[in-house]
Amino acid sequence: xxxxxxxxxxxxxxxxxxVELRCDPISGHTALYWYRQSLGQGLEFLIYFQGNSxxxxxxxxxxxxxxxxxxxxVSTLTIQRTQQEDSAVYLCASSxxxxxxxxxxxxxxxxxxxxxT
Amino acid sequence: AQSVTQLDSHVSVSEGTPxxxxxxxxxxxxxxxxxxxxxxxxxxxxLLKYTSAATLVKGINGFEAxxxxxxxxxxxxxxxxxxxxxxxxxxxxxxxxxxTGKLIFGQGTTLQVKP
Numbered sequence: 001x002x003x004x005x006x007x008x009x010x011x012x013x014x015x016x017x018x019v020e021l022r023c024d025p026i027s028g029h030t031a032l033y034w035y036r037q038s039l040g041q042g043l044e045f046l047i048y049f050q051g052n053s054x055x056x057x058x059x060x061x062x063x064x065x066x067x068x069x070x071x072x073x074v075s076t077l078t079i080q081r082t083q084q085e086d087s088a089v090y091l092c093a094s095s096x097x098x099x100x101x102x103x104x105x106x107x108x109x110x111x112x113x114x115x116x117t
Numbered sequence: 118a119q120s121v122t123q124l125d126s127h128v129s130v131s132e133g134t135p136x137x138x139x140x141x142x143x144x145x146x147x148x149x150x151x152x153x154x155x156x157x158x159x160x161x162x163x164l165l166k167y168t169s170a171a172t173l174v175k176g177i178n179g180f181e182a183x184x185x186x187x188x189x190x191x192x193x194x195x196x197x198x199x200x201x202x203x204x205x206x207x208x209x210x211x212x213x214x215x216x217t218g219k220l221i222f223g224q225g226t227t228l229q230v231k232p
Contacts, residue, residue, distance in 0.1 A: 004160075033220070043207065043222035056219065091161070104168070104211070105151065106220060108161040 002026070004109035006092050012115045013082055021077045021112045025094030032075050033095075033106060034067060038088040046090075049075060082116045089113050119144045121210045123223035131231050136180075136195040138226045140208030143189065149211040150191045151220070152182055156204045164206075167191065178202070203230045 005024045013019050025032050034046040045059045049069040060066070064082075069075040079086055093106035124139040142148055152164040165176025172184040182193045191208060206226045212219035 035220075035222075042224045045219050045221065048219060059219070093161075104149065105163050105166050107163070108153075110160045 004092055004094050004107055006090075006109040006112050008112060009110065010113045010115075012117060015084060015116055016081055018078065018080045019082055019114065021079075021090050021114070023075045023077070023092030023094075023109060025073065025075070025092070026107055027073075029094035029096055029107075030072065031095045031097065031104075031106075032069055033093045034075070034077050035091040035093065036061075036088045037091055037111070041088075043091070046077070079114075082114075084116045087114055087116045119146070119148065119210050119212050119221050121150075121208050121221055121223040123206075123208050123226050125226050126224065127227045127229065129229040129231060130198045132200055133197050136193070136198045136202065136228065138193040138206050138208075138228065140191045140193065140223060141189050142191060142208070142210045144210060150182075150184060151209040151211075152176065152180070152191075152193050153207045153209060153222075154204050155207065155225075161207070164193070198228075198230045200230050200232065203228055 007022045031050055033048040036044045047054055047057055047059055047067050051072050052069050064080045067077045089111040091108055091111045093108045095104050095106045097104045120143045122141045130136055150167045153161045154164050155161050164180050165174045165182055167174045167184045175181045180195045182191050184191050208223040209220050
């Protein structure tokens with residue numbers, strides 16, 4: 001069966017441009033998560049969706065970051081007016097239930113490596 | 118607030134010897150704990166999870182971890198290291214006992230396996 005997929009796998013953009021990152025979760029997974037992995041910063045939680053709803057947006061680094069999920073499936077993370085400090089690997093994960101539940105383990109995609117020049 | 122501390126940033130073992138990767142957690146709630154592994158240029162893979170069932174949890178590839186509430190620890194062990202175990206390992210706690218879906222990652226431990 002297909003796992004979590006993300007596109008593009010690599011993205012190089014100029015400072016100030018907008019970028020859109022896509023995540024396709026495992027079919028049937030109700031929860032979807034976005035994380036950022038920066039060199040020297042570890043893994044940082046950004047946002048999660050339960051269905052199409054994002055109850056907790058406090059992890060988004062600034063108002064330049066936004067995310068949406070439609071149809072309980074595909075999610076996009078948009079970064080407006082990119083800055084060099086946005087350079088990182090953006091990881092998406094999905095789970096059947098929320099983390100901590102019996103079926104709450106998260107399955108991660110391969111990530112999108114974003115480089116802002 | 119929940120947090121997790123991986124006590125070693127780098128661990129080096131010889132092939133065939135035991136592996137111990139240490140993790141301590143802090144949680145106001147009954148925690149759910151996980152270990153993930155990340156091989157170079159590959160995605161994160163779940164090794165094992167603890168969700169308040171048996172305190173000794175067995176995972177894939179011969180790894181296991183024991184939840185010790187009195188010590189607030191969840192150390193990862195393997196009796197005999199294999200070269201293919203060389204990777205980055207993350208200890209993870211779920212936020213607020215799992216009610217929000219947020220995972221909090223430790224800083225990671227790089228495991229080096231020498232021939």
